[in-house]
Amino acid sequence: MNRLNSLALFVLLLSALIYGIIEWRSASIEQDTLIVDEQRPDFIAEQLESKIYSDLGQLSHTIEAERMEHYSDLEVSYFELPNYTLYPQKEGQPWKVSAQEATLYKDNRVELKNQVHIKATEIDGLIKEIHCKTIALDLKTNIISSEQSVVVVGRDFTMYGSGLIIDLNTKKMTLIQHERTIYKKHDES
Structure with a gap:
């Protein structure tokens, strides 16, 4: 047993x-x-299209994105393939900003990452487009900044440098560190 x-x-x-x-x-x-x-996320939007207006009723910016996820606890929204169109506060043509991804914070600050492309829509403008890895965009002030290396493509030149501040309202651009500029030669025929 x-x-x-x-x-x-x-x-x-x-x-x-x-x-x-x-x-x-x-x-x-x-x-x-x-x-x-x-x-x-609290909600997900596919094929997002949104228009944001100022307190005075003027179009401030538009956003289009393949996908957006909003997290209210974290007070952030994540975007996949965002395309922003930014309108100056007074007069002027809009600027278009695109990237692979973006994060919008509650204070209307956006961080755009991976293949950031900034394009001027003004036909006669000196600056045509800007390329960089990341930028910070303040949607309240329309100021774009980056500490990364940037490529600025203009009417007859391409400029390389790092660190950038652009005020879209005044069209003032500051390149913190200039590395080189390549000018295009005009054909005189």
């Missing part, structure tokens, strides 16, 4: 151990699921 009792006790302990491991694993999975649920 001792052997039979020992075997029964062993099976009981083994069953209790297996049950404990199963309960511990399921509790761990539930905790992981809870963490993932907290990171879920």
Whole structure:
């Protein structure tokens, strides 16, 4: 009988151990699921198109994006393939800004990342387009800034440098560190 009792006790302990491991694993999975649920966006928009107006009723900017995820707890929105059109506060032609991704913060500051392209729509403007990796855009003031390397393509030149500040309202651009400029030669025929 001792052997039979020992075997029964062993099976009981083994069953209790297996049950404990199963309960511990399921509790761990539930905790992981809870963490993932907290990171879920409050809403998702596909093929987003939005127009934002100033307090005076003037068109401030538009945004188009393949996808937008809004997280109210974090007070941010994430965009995939965003295209902004920025209108100067007074007069002037709009500027177009695109990137692979962007993050909009509650203070109307946007960080655009990966293949950032800024394009002037003014036909006779000196600056045609700007390329860089990342920029910060303040939607309240229409000021764009970057600490990264930039390429500025103008009417007859291409300028390379790093660090950039652009005030879209005054059309004033400051290149912090100039590396080189390549001028196009005009054909005189």
